[in-house]
Amino acid sequence: MVRMLEKLAQLVDEVGALHSKLILLIGQPGSGKTALLAALANQRDMKVMNVGATAGSRLAAIPQRQRALQTNVILREHADECANGDLLLLDNIELLFDQTLKLDPLDLLKRHAHSRRVVAIWPGELVDGRLTYAQMGHQEYQDYGLDGLVPFEIKKKG
Template sequence: MLSKLERLVDEIGDLNSKLILLVGLSRSGKTHLLRQLAANLAVEPLNISAVLARRLAAIPKPKRSFAVGEELREVCVRARMDEVLLLDNLELLFEPGLQIHPLELLKGLAHCKRVVAVWPGELRGDRLIYADLTHQEHCDYSREGVVIFEI
């Protein structure tokens, strides 16, 4: 499975959106696979929820929705341009108070750099789902413009 993902990471560089989402059921090994890829590429994966929580804590709540995109880009810019950006623990991006579209934010990061992210939800047909329909953080996105790597 790791060799398939490595091949896909190499091939995605020619696409407009260079976003690969690792999608699978809870405890299916998405984070483990991301860490294996990180070890092979000598790249440190980013725990987005932990990093952004620290950065956003200093920003007043009403301004966080405007700041989160810039804060995420700043964190990601620290990675070298020739590296692949590896993202895990995206749950904070789905916080309703932030009033952002997490998938669009990830797609924006992937225009300039290859991005591999662990999707914290599931794939149903051609839809990327985060949380139950009854949950306040529920999101439902088309998989258009994203390369899905199912585990």
Template sequence: MWPARAEIKKRIEDAQVLYCRLILLVGRAQTGKTAVLQAIAAEFSTPLINVNLELSRRLLDLTERQRALQTPRLFGEIVGEATGELVLLDNIEILFDVHLKQDPLRLLQRLSRNQTVVAACNGSIVDGHMTYAVPDHPEYRRYPIRDFLVASPEVKT
């Protein structure tokens, strides 16, 4: 595991002056992202939200069309229920589900206008972009890292 805890704390401080206070903790599976978020949650006394679990519970009784329409509102409610200025999100893969027809980064950015959001994301940083999945995969996304703060073992700042 890289020294991510100190890096995340620095990014949280840096985010306070930004319009979108979004920090993505980017790394491949099994790189310690959850452990870092758990440590930050304990240090800042803030909850760590399992997005896959919480959002899927709320989407369960909806039709596919309703799920696509209600996801932004329901996700906003989940994050809004967290008190305080800092929200930690883990297991955000559901946001990339093609059936939900969402842009995960835009959802996260929208929520980070009111609170500092730190989200763990399975992916990699290549050529100044965060990549989720591989190019031929239906959930593939590629975002320039200039659109958010990033902490990753692949990026040295």
């Protein structure tokens, strides 16, 4: 874990020079993504923004037809509160894939990463150079290329 934290911290420092400053932590469930992000937050004396908890409770109070319009505003407000300088750490982003919000989750993360470095836990997989979320045929299924982001793969020990 210490070695992986060192590699991630170095990557976070280097990514600031890129146009899109998005790092996605990718790994199987139980591979330590959340623990690694928490360790980075601790090292940088900051908090991890739990997207599901922070945005979910605010969105629940908004009529469903207005949620798609309000999601980005809510995320930006919480991001400004949680960021430490130009660094934002995100976990539990599954809410962004909710079909009723009509969002492109990866595009939303990339837009946040234009103005600050963003490290987010990807809740899906990286297979053959493609990011996926959910299984093909599932209503929330998404498939993306790696343009505009830096993948940071975590291999499960064992």
